[in-house]
Amino acid sequence: MQFSFKHFPSSRRVFRGVAVPTLAAVVLGALLQPLPASAAPSADGTVTRVVDGDTIVASVGGVEERVRFLNIDTPEVGTCMADKATGFTSRQLPAGAPIDLRYDRDLRDPYERLLALVKPQGSEWVSVSLAERGLGFPVSIAPNSTYYARVVSAANRAKRTGAGMYSPKRSCTxxxxxxxxxxxxxxxxxxxxxxxxxxxxxxxxxxxxxxxxxxxxxxxxxxxxxxxxxxxxxxxxxxxxxxxxxxxxxxxxxxIVRNQQQNQQNQQNQQDQQNNSDDNHTPSNSNNGWWPPGVPLSYTGPRCYEPGGVIWYPC
Known part of the structure; x- marks a missing residue:
């Protein structure tokens, strides 16, 4: 339907000094109002199957829904104690079991899963039970934070007692x-x-x-x-x-060790060099260590030997 303001000379009329909206303004205002939010799903349902520690498939109000538990995150499948979390949820919510559901402000996540607290009828919310056993961890994704504090309290108890993923006795924690x-x-x-x-x-x-x-x-x-x-x-x-x-x-x-080793090596090199230098200036042992007194060690001139061929003097 289309409306034209030419049919309505003024969007307001004044009665006794008070501005009163005309029909055009009322209709237009009604059209611009946001549509009402969808009604919350049913507050009870029936478990179809458990997907993992924090997700189930359930019949809610006659519709099969993939339900993601609020304010809890369990270990990814294949990681430490993920099987324990899934096993616990399976025991709490066996197929065909009636359940209660409670919702927060956002009803669905980007994957179109229904977001809810879930519990077996007459029992504790599974999000709280998982946290209390150290099998799940508190998560707050705005604006769904109404029940977060309760899950945190349960997780704090698990941490103090060393339960589940807080246990030092399990090699994977x-x-x-x-x-x-x-x-x-x-x-x-x-x-x-x-x-x-x-x-x-x-x-x-x-x-x-x-x-x-x-x-x-x-x-x-x-x-x-x-x-x-x-x-x-x-x-x-x-x-x-x-x-x-x-x-x-x-x-x-x-x-320190390397410097010490380097210093020792340098000292050894210096000693070796000194020994080599001494060897170069030491008289030949070919004459049984004899060297004429007063003759420089550098003497290389002719030698005159005494009988026996050991003692000699410069000729």
């Missing part, structure tokens, strides 16, 4: 990798540096520690949680500082 890297640094620190080979061995040990430490970063677990990123950084930074410090100390040790 960030804290375990950081501790092993730190032990390598200690080994390098105590290693002697009395040769180039020993210096190179200490540096290789430090390189191994650095490589292991890189595996403790949040990105290596496929996790995009600022909370988890800060945690892994707090583990890595002190060890990285130690690596730089020990590497510098080993370089200083090697420089």
């Amino acid at each position: 960030p804290v375990s990798r950081a501790r092993r890297a730190n032990a390598m640094v200690t080994q390098a620190q105590g290693a002697p540096v009395r040769s180039k080979a020993q210096y190179d061995a200490a540096n290789r040990k430090l390189d191994q520690a650095l490589a292991l430490l890189a595996l403790a970063s949040a990105s290596r677990y496929g996790v995009s949680s600022t909370y988890f990123g800060s945690y892994t950084k707090s583990l890595r930074v002190p060890v990285q500082r130690r690596i730089r410090s020990v590497r510098a100390a080993k370089a200083r040790q090697w420089n």
